[in-house]
Structures are given as structure tokens and as C-alpha cells.
Amino acid sequence: MKKKRPRQDNANIDKKFVTEQGRCGLDVIKNDLSSNPCCVHGPTIIFKRNTYPGCDGRQFYACAACRDKKDCHFFHWVDEKISEEKRTRWQEQIDLARPSETHSQEYDRLCKVRKADAKDRIYCTTCCQLLTRKEASLHRPCNLRIPVTDELLNQPSLLLTPKESSKYEAQYLFACKSVDVIINLLEGISANKVLCVGAPRIHEAIVAKQENCMSSLMLDIDRRYSAFYSPGKFIQYNMFNHHFFDGEDAKQVYLEFISEGENLVMVTDPPFGGRLELLAETLSSIQNDWRNQNKKEESSILPMFFIFPYFMEPQVMESLPHYTMLDYQVDYDNHPLYSSGTKGMKNGSAVRIFVNLPPKQFPLPEDGYRYCKLCQRWVNLKNKHCTLCKGCMSKDGREYRHCSACGKCVKPSWKHCGECNSCKPQDHKCGEYERLQQSALCFKCGVAGHKRKDCPSVQGIQDDTREPLKKKCKKKKEKQKIYE
Known part of the structure; x- marks a missing residue:
């Protein structure tokens, strides 16, 4: 009887496998990508999945761009030797994926x-x-x-059907009003060249309006745009591994663009489900390329607009600590939630612009925003300044209220819970979060009471009281239909 093939690990799927002890995590292992094997989307990334607390997961190569094996089947264990036959098959797949026309x-x-x-x-x-x-x-x-x-x-974005794969290249396009606001922000900081990593609507607006004294180069993974722009205006590009699909010729066009002109600004609208560690590495690579091409000092900063949801701010700050979130709500034409239509979120779009320059340099439209002299930035009209918190604390466009018991501003719908000793949603279960925190085990050492990022073993602290789980991680050999 033929045995059923074991389920394959997939690198970028953010699906969390729930166990009795908690949830597993997926780590990105940083290394020199030039030594990694390539799939059709460029150099692969090393990932490590921790299947249960205390288990040091097995490392594997997988696609940098796709978070679903249906979009890219590449998978290979790092500790397994790569045969010449397998390399040949991988190269055949890359050759087959190349377009018929240059x-x-x-x-x-x-x-x-x-x-x-x-x-x-x-x-x-x-x-x-x-x-x-x-x-x-x-x-x-x-x-x-x-x-x-x-x-x-x-304006090819009006002609092309937006792709809807939420785990590969989902395309959500800025509404016209948001395009105008972003263009005004670029003009406000005297940008004369814009590097659009994604963000096709911004690129279209700049190319169409030659009188605004700005030029643009778009880097995007969607090859369809090459039918509408010259090689000097569009480059097929993977923002998760800094890969140029057309090789050194395309990379040279990019390097020449970022080296000409002082007032270069980068605008990126990445997939919201992408790994921020990889995006941060790409932004750092572009920053370094700009410095090297223009012979800038290490302290020089390339202005960047990073567009992402506000509820991901803690993760953005962890990967991009020098960025600040603006209050402007970015609307989309074709997103079911992040739009100003009837089907959008009741408090407006959750998408914001993160910048690496002082926020006071970015004035927002006066019809919905005001300038706070104390915070020295533009904020939503409903975002009232709190003298106790010393800031405009609202994140989602509503007017927050200060809770004296918590000592901070909270959402207006939250109520202070005496049992939890903090403000919580009205339908919460008292102590549930704390109980989960106490019972959840660390995926590094297998001990309860802290998370993996706060684990003493990660921080180099020795603790003789910790006992790792005795359960061993089983290694499963996986086979691939295409790449194996």
C-alpha cells in the first residue's frame, strides 16, 4: 500500500499551527543570498519553522515572494546536498518562466x-x-x-485586471484622492526623482504629468507593465530579495537612476502579508546603493514612504525603528476594507504612511487634518492632544479618551476592567489574555512566562532552572512534483 506523502512545510505561509502548548513560529535566517539556490523569483530565503516549544526547527530554502506553494513550489532542506540534476531542473524552470519577448x-x-x-x-x-x-x-x-x-x-492600471492572490502579488490600487495627496507630499519635500517600488498609480501620475518636474522609475514584480513602459521607466523586480529579473542591464538602469539628482525619494506599497524582515533588508540595500552611487556619508538618509496598516506599527517599528507613522488615511479603489466606500471600515482606511523624516515636513489636507503645535505634526481632526500622555494618541481616526487608572489613552469603546486592571473591549473574558500568556511556552527554551524574542537563552543569559522539552523534532523528507 502506497504511503501518503507527508505535508510539506512552506516557507512564507503565515498560517500558524496550533499545538497543545501554543503556536509555532517561522523565522527568517539572514545570510548572503548569493549563496542560496534560485527559483523563478530570484534567490530563495532560508526559513526555520519551530513546530512546538523548545524545538529548534529545521532550516529550509523557499521562495522569497510567494507565501503559498501553489504560486511557487520551490522547497529544499538546507542540510541536504544539492545535486547537479536538481540544479539543472531548477534552471529549466527558470528558463521556462522567461517571457518570449525582451x-x-x-x-x-x-x-x-x-x-x-x-x-x-x-x-x-x-x-x-x-x-x-x-x-x-x-x-x-x-x-x-x-x-x-x-x-x-x-494609465495601464485602469486596463490591467488587478491580481488577487493574497499570498503572492495581490494588487490594490490607490484612490485618486490619495494619489494627489502623496504627490503633494513629494512636492512638499522638493522631490525631483521618485523610485516607486510597487505603487503603480504614483508612477502613472508622475509620468503623465511631465510639468511637475519629477521623473519616476517603477520596480514591480508584475511583468505586464513592461508592455506599457520603456526599460528606463519600468523594471521587473522582487522587493523581498532585491532581485532584478532582467539581470545586470536592468540593475544598471536602477543604479543610474538613483545616482542622478539629489532629491530622490522612494515610495513603496508592499503586500501587507509580506515578511517585514525581508522588506527591511531590501530598504537597507536600496539605501546603501544610493549612498554608494552618490558617495554619501553613512549618516545620510534617503527619504522613504513606507505604506502599511497602522495596526502593524509595532512590527514596523521593530524592523524600521527610525520611521514615524503619519495620520493620513490612504484609500484604495479596489480594496474591500481600506476604502472610503460603504463597504470600507467604519472609521476609515487603516492604511498609513510611515516616513523616515520628521513628520512636521508633511502637511496633510486641511479638510480632515490639523497641525498640532505640541506634537509638531499633522493629525486627524478627531485626534485630540492629551496633556497627560503628552501627545495625540489616536491611531484609528477616532477620538481616544484618557483612562486615569491605566495612565494612558485608550479606544473610546473600551472599558476599564477592575479584575484585569486595564482597559479592555466590553466583550472580553477577564484574565483570558494573562492566562494564555502564563501558559504559553517559549518556542526557544520551552519554558512558560516569556516569549521567544525575550528568551534568556537568546539574550545570552544562562538559567539553570530551565528544562528543555524532551520531545524531539522529527525530520521529514519532502518530495516535490516540479523541483525534485
């Missing part, structure tokens, strides 16, 4: 299509190609969009 050939096609009338322009959504009416007969089984106006050629 970026320059696609740009030549764009120039040809632009000369035709709008009614004779066609976009094949199946093959992701611009066509003329004479070429339509070769794409009869495909889905064709006719006509393609100048507006659609200049």
Missing part, C-alpha cells in the same frame, strides 16, 4: 501600437500583449479588449 521588444511593440487609431488598438489579456487589429487573428481563442485609448496606454 523588454525592448515589448517597448517597440508599444511604439507601433501608439501610431494606430484607438479603435485599431487591442490588448490581449490572455497573452498580456498589445496588438493591432491586423494581429488579432492570431489571438482568436484569447480574451481581447477593444479599443485601447491613449488614457489606458498612459
Whole structure:
């Protein structure tokens, strides 16, 4: 009887496997990516999954961009030897994934299509190609969009169907109002060049408005944009491993762009489910490239806009400690929650802009925001300054209230619980969080009372009272349909 194949670990899935002792964690192991094997999305990342408290998980290589094995099947244990046969198969998969036309050939096609009338322009959504009416007969089984106006050629985000894979390249596009605000913020700090890592709507707005004295280069993993922009305006790029799909030629275009002009600003709108450790490494790499190309001192700062939800602020601050969150609520056109429509969040979008410059340099629209002289930054009109907390403490756009018992500002819907001795949601169960904290075991040493990041063993502190779990982590050999 054929044995059932064991379930494969997958690198980037943030799914948490619940055990009797608690939940497992997934660690990113930092190393020189040039020594890691490559998948179709560039150099892979080393991950380690801790399956239960006290178990030192086994390390494995997996895709940097995809958090679901359906999008990228790459998987290999770090401690297993890589055979030449396997390397050959991996390279075959990379070769098969390359587009049939180069970026320059696609740009030549764009120039040809632009000369035709709008009614004779066609976009094949199946093959992701611009066509003329004479070429339509070769794409009869495909889905064709006719006509393609100048507006659609200049704003391809209106033409392209947004991808919806929440674990790979989900595409949510800024609303027009948010685009205008971000452009105004860029102009306010005298930006003349903008590096858009993602953020296609920002790139489109800058390219379309040549009179604003700004130029833009977009780095994005979506290859479809190469049909609408020249190699000097768009580069296919993986923001989770700083990988340029078109090799050194594309990287040279990027380096030349960031080396020309003093007032360069970077804007990035990464997937909200991506690993912040990897994004922080990429931002650091871009910062270092900018310094090296312009011969800047180590203390020089490349201004960056990092767009992410406010409820991820603690994680952002952990990976990007020098960033500050602005109060502006970024709206999206096609997101079910982060929009100003009827289906959006009741308190407005949860997405904010994190910046690495003083927040007072970024004035927000006066119709919904005000300047707080004490905090020296622009805040939401409902974000009242608390003299006790010495700041405008609201995060979600509501007016927070100060709790004297807690000694801090809390959400207006929360009530102080005497049993928990803190403010909690009205429907909470008293002591539940504390009981979970006390019973949950550390995934590093297997002892209750602290988390893995606060573990004494991580901090180099020896504690003879700690007893590691006796259970051993079983190593499972995995097989792959494509890469094995």
C-alpha cells in the first residue's frame, strides 16, 4: 500500500499551527543570498519553522515572494546536498518562466501600437500583449479588449485586471484622492526623482504629468507593465530579495537612476502579508546603493514612504525603528476594507504612511487634518492632544479618551476592567489574555512566562532552572512534483 506523502512545510505561509502548548513560529535566517539556490523569483530565503516549544526547527530554502506553494513550489532542506540534476531542473524552470519577448521588444511593440487609431488598438489579456487589429487573428481563442485609448496606454492600471492572490502579488490600487495627496507630499519635500517600488498609480501620475518636474522609475514584480513602459521607466523586480529579473542591464538602469539628482525619494506599497524582515533588508540595500552611487556619508538618509496598516506599527517599528507613522488615511479603489466606500471600515482606511523624516515636513489636507503645535505634526481632526500622555494618541481616526487608572489613552469603546486592571473591549473574558500568556511556552527554551524574542537563552543569559522539552523534532523528507 502506497504511503501518503507527508505535508510539506512552506516557507512564507503565515498560517500558524496550533499545538497543545501554543503556536509555532517561522523565522527568517539572514545570510548572503548569493549563496542560496534560485527559483523563478530570484534567490530563495532560508526559513526555520519551530513546530512546538523548545524545538529548534529545521532550516529550509523557499521562495522569497510567494507565501503559498501553489504560486511557487520551490522547497529544499538546507542540510541536504544539492545535486547537479536538481540544479539543472531548477534552471529549466527558470528558463521556462522567461517571457518570449525582451523588454525592448515589448517597448517597440508599444511604439507601433501608439501610431494606430484607438479603435485599431487591442490588448490581449490572455497573452498580456498589445496588438493591432491586423494581429488579432492570431489571438482568436484569447480574451481581447477593444479599443485601447491613449488614457489606458498612459494609465495601464485602469486596463490591467488587478491580481488577487493574497499570498503572492495581490494588487490594490490607490484612490485618486490619495494619489494627489502623496504627490503633494513629494512636492512638499522638493522631490525631483521618485523610485516607486510597487505603487503603480504614483508612477502613472508622475509620468503623465511631465510639468511637475519629477521623473519616476517603477520596480514591480508584475511583468505586464513592461508592455506599457520603456526599460528606463519600468523594471521587473522582487522587493523581498532585491532581485532584478532582467539581470545586470536592468540593475544598471536602477543604479543610474538613483545616482542622478539629489532629491530622490522612494515610495513603496508592499503586500501587507509580506515578511517585514525581508522588506527591511531590501530598504537597507536600496539605501546603501544610493549612498554608494552618490558617495554619501553613512549618516545620510534617503527619504522613504513606507505604506502599511497602522495596526502593524509595532512590527514596523521593530524592523524600521527610525520611521514615524503619519495620520493620513490612504484609500484604495479596489480594496474591500481600506476604502472610503460603504463597504470600507467604519472609521476609515487603516492604511498609513510611515516616513523616515520628521513628520512636521508633511502637511496633510486641511479638510480632515490639523497641525498640532505640541506634537509638531499633522493629525486627524478627531485626534485630540492629551496633556497627560503628552501627545495625540489616536491611531484609528477616532477620538481616544484618557483612562486615569491605566495612565494612558485608550479606544473610546473600551472599558476599564477592575479584575484585569486595564482597559479592555466590553466583550472580553477577564484574565483570558494573562492566562494564555502564563501558559504559553517559549518556542526557544520551552519554558512558560516569556516569549521567544525575550528568551534568556537568546539574550545570552544562562538559567539553570530551565528544562528543555524532551520531545524531539522529527525530520521529514519532502518530495516535490516540479523541483525534485
